[in-house]
Amino acid sequence: MTATPSTGDHDDRDTVEEALRVLRIEADALHRLARELPADFAAAVDLILQARGRVVVSGVGKSGHVGRKIAATLASTGTPAQFVHATEASHGDMGMIGCDDVCLLLSNSGETGELNDLVAYSRRFRVPLIAISSRPTSTLMRAADLRLTLPDAPEACAIGMAPTTSTTLALALGDALAVALMRRRAFTPDHFRVFHPGGRLGARVATVAQLMRTGAALPLVGHETPMDETLLVMTSKSLGLAIVVEEGRLAGVISDGDLRRNMAGLLERRAGDIASLTPATVGADQLAAEALALMTERKITALPVVEGDGQVVGVVHVQDCLNAGLA
Structure with a gap:
């Protein structure tokens, strides 16, 4: 049966107030969950860390949707995980679950019949x-080895029946598990990029080393290099700068701005004569986003990449950052 929308007058204030009521109920429930974190939470993290297999997540209905998200979050943050549909598990997909795995089952009531076969399988094979x-x-909680009990909070829906607060709590608890596991695994931005190689998420954690130009692409000149030769290097490398080095170490940078400021007698001078001696630089292990922010702040288009002793190891250009999706 489809509900018929009211055609009478409505007050936008009532609509907004209803939305705020829902958010307050769910926010209060989350605060309560934070105060009453399940006693088995730390043990659950330890159990997952010790597992040699994967976390197999399952649930039905709205719990199934939440379970899919939890499995995806775990998998993308360093904990191997997959979602198994409870009904499909009863028709052959139980073979996806190994003795080295850990089952994570979600059911708000704990009496979801479709999970019974999964529970029985886990008990039979000591998963x-x-x-x-x-x-x-x-029934589900009594059968479990570890129990993550959600607070008994009212559903936020107007009739108190649609899963709203309960799914929010389960989703938040899943996030808490994933992030706690990240912390224990010492999960780094480099790991995150491996699992998110495409799109803006991957770009945000790209390092300068992954984007910088190296070797023959570097516009390197010596302190005594004549400016006519320096201009040829700048033109051929197309980075808008020349890097002045002494024994491979950074001694200065010549930008287009430096050329404009020294036009008088430019070709009679040496690279070291007009170079800026204290240029902005970045390290290879810094995030490319930090390099882009520095270039934006300084209104420049490229940065030398140096190691701790001042050795020049690369150049990162603003276009490299933009091409990687950092805009």
Whole structure:
């Protein structure tokens, strides 16, 4: 049966107030979850860390949707995980679950019948079972090795029946598990980029070393290099600068701005005569986003990349950052 929308007058203030009521209820529930974190939470993190296999997540209905998101978040943050549909598990997909895995089952009531086969399988083959439910005495929770009990909070929907607050709590608890596991695994931005090689997420954690130009692409000149030769180097490398080095170490940078400021008698001078001696630089292990921010702040288009002793190892250009998706 489809509900018929009211055609009468409505007050936008009532609509806004209803939205605020929902958000307050769910926010209060999250605060309560933070105050009453399940006693088995730390043990659940330890169990997952010790597992040699994957975290197999399952649930039905709205819990299934939340479970898919939890599995995806775990997998993208360093914890191997996959979602298995409970019904499909009963028709052959149980073979996806190995003895080295950990099962994470979600059911707000803890009495979801479709999970029974998964529970029985985990008990038969001694696959560790972590349960997330709002009812600590439910069938699912009694069968589990570890129990992540959600607070008994009211659903935010107007009739108190549609999963709203409960799914928000389960989703937040899944995020808490994933982030705690990240911390224990010492998960770094480099790891994150490996799991997110495409798109803006990958670009945001790209390092300067991954984008910088090196070797023959570097516009290197010596302190005594004549300016006519220096101009040829700048033109051929197309980076808008020349890097003045002494024994491979940074001694200065010549930018287009430096050329404009020294036009009088330019070709009679040496590179070291007009170079800026204290240029901005970045390290190879810095985030490319930091390099882009520095170039934007200084209104420049390229930065020398140096190691701790001042050795020039590369150049990062603003266009390289933009091409990587950092705009």
